[in-house]
Amino acid sequence: MNLVTISGPPSSGKTSIILKVIEALKQRDISVGVVKFDCLYTDDDILYKKAGVPVKKGLSGSLCPDHYFISNIEEVVQWGRKQKLDLLITESAGLCNRCSPYIKNIKAVCVIDNLSGINTPKKIGPMLKSADMVVITKGDIVSQAEREVFASKVNSVNPKAVTMHINGLTGQGAFELSTLLYDDSEDIETVQGEKLKFPMPSALCSYCLGETRIGEDYQMGNVRKIKLGDEDE
Amino acid sequence: MNNILNTVTIMKLQQKYPFIINYFEENRLNVKGFEDKTFEEYLNHFSEEEIEEWGMDIKNIEEGLLEYISQMLGFLGIEEGEGIESLTIISGTNKNGQKENYDNLTINKSEIISIVGPTGSGKSRLLADIEWTAQKDTPTGRTILINGEIPDMKWRFSSNNKLVAQLSQNMNFVIDLTVYEFLELHAQSRMVENEEEVIKEIIEAANNLSGEKFDLNSHITNLSGGQSRALMIADTAILSSSPIVLIDEIENAGIDRKKALNLLVSSDKIVLIATHDPILALMADKRIVIKNGGIEKIIETSEEEKRALSRLEQMDNIIQDMRNYLRNGLTIDNGQLNVAMRRNL
Numbered sequence: 001m002n003l004v005t006i007s008g009p010p011s012s013g014k015t016s017i018i019l020k021v022i023e024a025l026k027q028r029d030i031s032v033g034v035v036k037f038d039c040l041y042t043d044d045d046i047l048y049k050k051a052g053v054p055v056k057k058g059l060s061g062s063l064c065p066d067h068y069f070i071s072n073i074e075e076v077v078q079w080g081r082k083q084k085l086d087l088l089i090t091e092s093a094g095l096c097n098r099c100s101p102y103i104k105n106i107k108a109v110c111v112i113d114n115l116s117g118i119n120t121p122k123k124i125g126p127m128l129k130s131a132d133m134v135v136i137t138k139g140d141i142v143s144q145a146e147r148e149v150f151a152s153k154v155n156s157v158n159p160k161a162v163t164m165h166i167n168g169l170t171g172q173g174a175f176e177l178s179t180l181l182y183d184d185s186e187d188i189e190t191v192q193g194e195k196l197k198f199p200m201p202s203a204l205c206s207y208c209l210g211e212t213r214i215g216e217d218y219q220m221g222n223v224r225k226i227k228l229g230d231e232d233e
Numbered sequence: 234m235n236n237i238l239n240t241v242t243i244m245k246l247q248q249k250y251p252f253i254i255n256y257f258e259e260n261r262l263n264v265k266g267f268e269d270k271t272f273e274e275y276l277n278h279f280s281e282e283e284i285e286e287w288g289m290d291i292k293n294i295e296e297g298l299l300e301y302i303s304q305m306l307g308f309l310g311i312e313e314g315e316g317i318e319s320l321t322i323i324s325g326t327n328k329n330g331q332k333e334n335y336d337n338l339t340i341n342k343s344e345i346i347s348i349v350g351p352t353g354s355g356k357s358r359l360l361a362d363i364e365w366t367a368q369k370d371t372p373t374g375r376t377i378l379i380n381g382e383i384p385d386m387k388w389r390f391s392s393n394n395k396l397v398a399q400l401s402q403n404m405n406f407v408i409d410l411t412v413y414e415f416l417e418l419h420a421q422s423r424m425v426e427n428e429e430e431v432i433k434e435i436i437e438a439a440n441n442l443s444g445e446k447f448d449l450n451s452h453i454t455n456l457s458g459g460q461s462r463a464l465m466i467a468d469t470a471i472l473s474s475s476p477i478v479l480i481d482e483i484e485n486a487g488i489d490r491k492k493a494l495n496l497l498v499s500s501d502k503i504v505l506i507a508t509h510d511p512i513l514a515l516m517a518d519k520r521i522v523i524k525n526g527g528i529e530k531i532i533e534t535s536e537e538e539k540r541a542l543s544r545l546e547q548m549d550n551i552i553q554d555m556r557n558y559l560r561n562g563l564t565i566d567n568g569q570l571n572v573a574m575r576r577n578l
Contacts, residue, residue, distance in 0.1 A: 027372065098288050118408055118418070122259050125288035129260075129297075142407050143461075144398045144469045145419040152393060152422040156259040159300040162390045172357045175372060176365045176389075198290055 001080055002087040003188045004181050005101055007127055008111030009120075010093045013137035015044045016168030017111055018089055019051055023171065024178040025087065033085040035076045037092035037101075039065045044091070054083050065092065066099035066200055073103070077191050087182050100126035102197040106188070107181060110161075113138040114150050121153040126198040128154070133180060134161045137168050238295055243275060244268040252424055256301045260294060261287070272298065308393050309424065317476045318342055318380050320363065320503055325374030327527025328355070333373075334529050338521070339381075342476070345494055345504045347514040350523030356507050358526060360479055363505075364397045365389055373526065398473045400465055401481035406453040412436065412464065413449035419472055431472060438496055439467035444487045459487015466493045470500040480506045483513065485549070491516065512549055515542040550577040 008014050015036075022032045033054040036044050040059065048055035056079060060068035069092050080088035092101050094110075102108035110131035112120060115138050121128060128134065134154050139147050147165070154163055162180065166173035205221040237246065243264050246253060257264055267275040276291050284291065320340045324333040340346055348356055358373060366377045366384040377384065388396045410418065416432045425431050432449070440446050443463035447456060456464065462483060469478060478497055483490050483506075494516055497504050508514050515538050522530040534542075554573040558565055 024372075115407055122261065126290065130290060130293060139399070140401055141403055141405060143404050143465045144400060144473055145415070145465070146407060147399075148395075148473060149418055149422045151395075152255075153259055155304070155393060156255050156301060157297075159256075159297050159304055165395070167357075170357045172361045173364070176361065179370065198288070199285070201285070201288070 001077075001085055001188055002107075002182055002186050003077060003080070003090070003191070004087065004107045004109060005090045005092070005103065006109045006111060007092045007094050007101055008135075009113075009116065009124070012111045012113045012116065013135075013166075013168040014091050014093075014111045015047060017135055017137065017166055017174060017177070018091060019047065019053075020166070020168065020171035020174035021178045021181065022051065022053055022089075024175040025182060028178075028182075030086045030182055031084070032087045032089060033080055033083050034089045034091060035079070037065060037069050037090065039093065054085070064096075064099070064200070066094075066096075066101050069101045070196060070200070073101075074190065074192050077188065081189070089181075094124065094127040096201075097123055097127070098125050098201050100130055100196075100198055102126070102130055103191060104195045104197050106191070106194070107132055108197065109133045109135060109177075109181075111135045111137060112154070114142045114147060118146070118149060118153060121150070121157045124157075129158050130197045131158060131161050133177070134158060134163045135177065136163065136165050139165045140167050140169070237272075238298070239271050239273040241271060242269050243272055246272065250302050250305070252305050253298065253302065255421075256298055260297075262294070304391070304393070305424070307387075308391075316342070316501055317503075320477065321378035321381060322359075322363070322528075323376040323378065324528065325362075325367075325369070325371075325376070327373075327525045329525065331527070333375075333527040335531055338528070338531055340503050342501050342503055343498045344519075345498060345506065345517040347517035347520040348505060348507045348523060349509060349514060349520055350529075354523045355526040356523055359521075359523065359528070360397065360399075360505070363477065364395070366396065393474065395475050397477045397479055398469050398475035399479045399481070400462075400469060400483075402484060404465065406456070406461060409452060409454050411449065412447065412451050412453055412456075415453050416449075416468065416472070419468060423472055423474065425472070435464075435467045435471050438471060439463040442466060442489050442493050442496065444489075457487055458484065462488050463493070466496065470496045470502065476501070477503045477505065480504065480508070482506075482508050482510065485510070485512075485552075491546075512542065512545050515539070515545070547577045 006014055006018060018034060025032050034048050036042055036055065036057045038059055042057055045055045045057040058068065058072060076090065077088065108131045110128045112128065114136060136151060136154065151163055164173055164177055166177060205223050206219050211218050264275055276294065279289065318341065321337055323337045324335055326332055348359065350356060362371050362373060362375045363377055365371060366388045367375050368383065369376055387394060413432060416435055417428060420428045420431055436449055443460050445457060445460060447460050483493065490513060494504060506513055506517060514520055515534055518534060520532050520534065521528055522532065551573045555565055558569060
């Protein structure tokens with residue numbers, strides 16, 4: 001089984017892209033399943049079901065979504081194998097811009113959209129910078145110049161990635177992406193013992209543990225203070 | 234090249250490769266005060282805490298910089314080299330697996346081709362085949378040649394050298410900048426040297442296309458539909474690297490479409506227009522008819538069609554005149570219509 005992790009900011013077009021890619025893969029008789037990770041709510045699983053794609057969803061609830069992802073990925077891989085999938089896609093929303101759910105030696109795709117603003121590539125951390133492929137969406141509604149500027153900004157934060165423009169509505173470019181996602185000779189049995197491409201942020205302060213009160217007296221553990229005023233100068 | 238990171242000072246790197254400023258800027262690497270150190274020394278000054286704090290991946294930053302330098306050198310090299318002379322589309326199959334109704338079509342630079350066919354007939358697929366420089370590896374089985382040869386794979390994967398630029402009806406400017414700032418941003422991303430000159434050239438060309446004039450201090454989000462289209466077309470013609478331009482309809486209002494096509498063609502572009510507007514479609518040298526996922530016919534625009542085109546243009550001019558009456562707050566009566574018809578027909 002092949003494994004691909006796809007992530008990107010909310011509403012960047014991940015699900016649309018994945019659905020179009022699956023359409024292209026189905027034509028080649030490649031069976032694909034999806035596990036959707038989200039935080040509080042998603043109904044994307046309904047879209048996948050409608051398209052006849054085996055799907056599971058995981059909501060992280062009160063946990064950090066990427067921590068939740070990585071704690072469950074091995075079980076997810078075993079689910080995919082049981083389903084006899086040729087390709088398992090995990091989809092997750094990058095919610096804090098500091099995390100990325102990418103695993104070493106596993107194909108990683110980041111989806112971002114042209115509407116998110118010219119400085120977005122700079123703001124997104126490892127999720128964009130350590131992706132193997134970057135898919136840029138919503139190009140049909142911005143000017144050619146903005147598309148070129150956006151792509152060059154993406155390229156300067158991640159020059160090693162393959163950058164593609166895909167239209168999630170018409171599917172233009174999705175077939176091409178699909179050819180890069182599936183490799184017949186690859187077979188992943190387990191991700192046990194594999195490593196994250198990039199460590200997730202350290203946490204564990206009082207608020208991680210359920211503290212709700214505000215004030216220094218209640219803050220313990222990993223606490224950092226904002227710099228205001230003349231410390232900067 | 235690997236050792237330039239630990240043997241050459243950042244100042245020397247910047248002199249040799251001025252464009253790496255973009256890499257530093259976008260990766261938020263503030264090298265100020267480290268100009269006399271090597272890049273590796275600069276990276277080593279970060280504490281473990283800072284590295285974790287900002288989510289930095291030192292190895293990735295080093296590899297990325299080397300990759301960036303080599304891509305940019307390649308990119309600048311391409312700019313100096315010659316563009317593309319011709320594009321050839323060798324037939325594949327339609328949705329039913331039948332061979333397309335032609336053998337091959339070669340389009341030379343400065344040629345205009347229109348594409349017609351109902352929605353869903355396969356226009357997007359044709360364009361995607363061109364963009365991906367298909368080698369019998371897409372659902373249509375078409376083959377794309379550039380200058381008569383199998384193209385370099387760089388057209389597929391390079392983010393700075395896309396083969397096709399697209400202009401479509403529902404495109405907007407989304408960033409709020411003045412025309413000047415916007416063109417400057419685009420010029421910088423294209424690394425042109427004579428920015429000021431290029432910006433001046435674009436605004437002049439755009440005003441030449443647009444019915445209503447605008448200047449470099451206008452905000453792009455405040456431009457009218459016609460002005461926006463004029464600016465997008467002028468910018469694509471003059472500043473875009475892509476040798477092929479696909480236009481998905483150009484609305485009739487506020488822009489001189491003939492001049493727009495001429496501008497693109499004079500910049501040595503191959504122009505494809507997906508349109509059902511007879512004035513646009515007949516301006517093309519040839520038109521491709523798409524049906525059921527395949528190319529059904531290739532029609533050369535005949536002399537008779539060219540004559541029909543000039544009559545259609547006359548009718549169009551009458552409508553433009555009436556539009557100007559309305560814009561200037563006048564009423565339209567039969568007398569004015571007759572004057573306009575006499576003037577144009």
